[in-house]
Amino acid sequence: MNGRIATLMVHTSPLDQPGIGDAGGMNIYVLESAQRMAAMGVEVDIFTRRTDSESPDLIEISHGVRVRYFDCGHGHLTKEQLPTHILGLSKEFFRIIKDEKYDAIHSHYWISGKVAMPAAAQLNIPLIHTMHTMARVKNLNLAEGEVPEPMIRVQGETQVVAAAQALIANTDAEAASLVSLYDACPDTVHVVSPGVDLYTFTPGQGRRAAREQIGAATDALIVTFVGRIQPHKGPEVLIRATSELVKHSPQMRPKLIVNIIGGASGANTEEVERLKELVSWLGIDDVVTFAPPVARKDLAQWYRAADLVCVPSYSESFGLVALEAQACGTPVIATAVGGLRTAVADGISGVLVDGHDPKAWSSVIARLLQEPQRRVLLSMGAIEHASHFGWDATSRGTLDIYDQVITENNASAKIAGQ
Numbered sequence: 579m580n581g582r583i584a585t586l587m588v589h590t591s592p593l594d595q596p597g598i599g600d601a602g603g604m605n606i607y608v609l610e611s612a613q614r615m616a617a618m619g620v621e622v623d624i625f626t627r628r629t630d631s632e633s634p635d636l637i638e639i640s641h642g643v644r645v646r647y648f649d650c651g652h653g654h655l656t657k658e659q660l661p662t663h664i665l666g667l668s669k670e671f672f673r674i675i676k677d678e679k680y681d682a683i684h685s686h687y688w689i690s691g692k693v694a695m696p697a698a699a700q701l702n703i704p705l706i707h708t709m710h711t712m713a714r715v716k717n718l719n720l721a722e723g724e725v726p727e728p729m730i731r732v733q734g735e736t737q738v739v740a741a742a743q744a745l746i747a748n749t750d751a752e753a754a755s756l757v758s759l760y761d762a763c764p765d766t767v768h769v770v771s772p773g774v775d776l777y778t779f780t781p782g783q784g785r786r787a788a789r790e791q792i793g794a795a796t797d798a799l800i801v802t803f804v805g806r807i808q809p810h811k812g813p814e815v816l817i818r819a820t821s822e823l824v825k826h827s828p829q830m831r832p833k834l835i836v837n838i839i840g841g842a843s844g845a846n847t848e849e850v851e852r853l854k855e856l857v858s859w860l861g862i863d864d865v866v867t868f869a870p871p872v873a874r875k876d877l878a879q880w881y882r883a884a885d886l887v888c889v890p891s892y893s894e895s896f897g898l899v900a901l902e903a904q905a906c907g908t909p910v911i912a913t914a915v916g917g918l919r920t921a922v923a924d925g926i927s928g929v930l931v932d933g934h935d936p937k938a939w940s941s942v943i944a945r946l947l948q949e950p951q952r953r954v955l956l957s958m959g960a961i962e963h964a965s966h967f968g969w970d971a972t973s974r975g976t977l978d979i980y981d982q983v984i985t986e987n988n989a990s991a992k993i994a995g996q
Contacts (some may be wrong), residue, residue, distance in 0.1 A: 581681035582621045583980065584703075585612060586690040588667060589657040591626045592645060593637070602806055602843075603898040604710045606874075607772050607972075608686055609639070614973035616642030620980075623680075625671060629654050648674055657689060661730050664692045672697040681984050682706055684976075688713075688731055691738030698741070704987040706979060707742040709735065709752070711895050714759040719893040719915060721809035721934075736760055744983045746770050746976065748896040749917045768979050771920065772896045773969035779878050779905035781961060788882035799947050800835045802884040804877070804899045805891075806843035807850050812890030812913065813838050817853060818936035819890075819943060821860040827944045834947075836866045839880060881906035885953060886946055889918060890934060897921040901967055904928065904960035909953055911942055927963035928956060 585608060592609040612622040621642050628647040637645045650666040660667075671693055684706045685694040691707045698705035713727035713735055720726060739745060739760045745767045747753035753769050756762040782788065789796050801820075805811045816836065824831045842850050850868065857866045872880055881887060887903035889912040896917035900910045904921075910928035912918040924930040929942055946953055 580619045581980070581984070582623070582679060583615070584675055584680040584683045585622055585624045586626075586671070586683060586685040586694050587624065587687065588627050588690045588693050589660050589687060591629070591647075592624050592639075603772070603896065604686055606898055607708075607710075609643075610773065610775060610969045611973050611976060612643045613640055614969045615977060616640065618973060618977060620977065625674075627655075627660075627667065646674070657687075660689050661692075661734070664689065664734075667693045668696045672700065676701060682980050684708070684980075685738070686710060688735045688738055691742070692734050695738065695741045702987070702991060704743040704983040705741060706744045706746060706983060707738050708746045708748075709756070709895065710748075711893070712752075712755060712759065715752075715755050715893050715916065716810065721812065721814075721892050724809045724892075742766065743987065744768060744979050746979060748772055749920045751916055751919065752895055768975075770972055770975035770979070771967055772898060772901070773967045773972040774898065774901040774905045774964055776905060776965065776968050778874065779881065779902045779964075781907035782878065782882055784907075785882055785885075788879045791879050792883050794835065794883055795833070797833060798835050799830060799833045800837065800884045801886045801888060801943060801947075802837040802839065802880060802903075803888050803890075804839045804872075804880070804903075805889075807838070807840045807853065808843040809849070810892050811840075811843075812892060812934060813840075813853060814856065815890035815934045815936060815939055816888050817857055817860070817862070817866060819939035820865055821862055822936050822940035823944050824862060824865060826940065827948075830944065830947060831865065834865050836862075837869060837880070837884070838866060839869045839872055841871050877902070878906050881908050884908050886911055886943065888939075888943070889913065889922075890931075890939065891915065891918065892934070894918050894921075900928070901964050905964035907957045907961050909946065909956035909960050911939070911946070921967075923959065923963045926956070927960040 587608055592605050624645045628649050633647045648670050650663050650670050682704045683694045683698050685691040686708050687710050713731040717726045739762045747769050753767045756767050757764055786796055803813050803816050820836050881903045887908050887910050889900045894916045900912050900921040903910050904927050910922050912922045914930035914932050922928045
């Protein structure tokens, strides 16, 4: 198709560094898929809220892809603070696009969906929505002590589901949740798997070369976590599993390195310090290291350098970290929840673990660290599995849905005009 798409992601900019604040897999998803769609002939404008007075109104990222900033609310606001600004954001978004010709609006995350709804209805532009995460799913899978998602989000998501002409789910499991938990019409729900940048995330020159580049010992046993430091992502599970591991396998301790790579997320600004204190209290300061988020171009080396990458999330709509690590040839240990069941092929590209018991996690980690031949087989399986999830396939699937929805909308408009 040829056309113009208004993509809306209000609470974080596609240009923000993933792993800090509210930036994560969604930022990568929106930017990567937009660039691939533009290469297929579609113009994509990504609208996001201005948080910095220095930001221009428009930034051209690449041919056919622009980021457009608009104002409402002042300065940096977490996504928890944004719902009170939805009305103002909606008015401003409508003011900008009412005189421009867009064929469809694609909103990402519930706040963006709520902002987009009035403009889509008033301008008779079809609304496509991708949830990325859902409150009801998260609330069924909370980490210990984690605050449930508020009712305003549950209500907002329900309204967006009812208003959208199409809902894009990452996996069959997410599609089922939209229908069962939000009463979505099955005919409006489509499954398009996210992708991985198979040009950046590759096995490269291998583990030894990667370790030389990041300054890690070639004979170390390296386990890595990458993501926002928040309870829901489960870094504490890995830390407690590490404590268990050094107790039951003390011979591994001298060579063991556990990397926690990421920054504080949203309202959880003290989580990093809390986890550092936990590491000290457990007496594993010599094993666990914390590092800030790594730039995309450098992240592949950290994946390649690891023997294992752990994704102990409590729920995950997909799990891009798992795919990126596997594309680099590193096996993944992940929780058997949500999209991770699709992102990781259990026993082929990694291992899925039921639940979050640190003892169970430590036994899986220790066993794989002690079986280098099995890791080699899993590494081969990881590369093969990840190869099926390129962003080009994601973009083609998304464009097919745009085509369908726009055609149906135009047909309805013709009938109404007769």
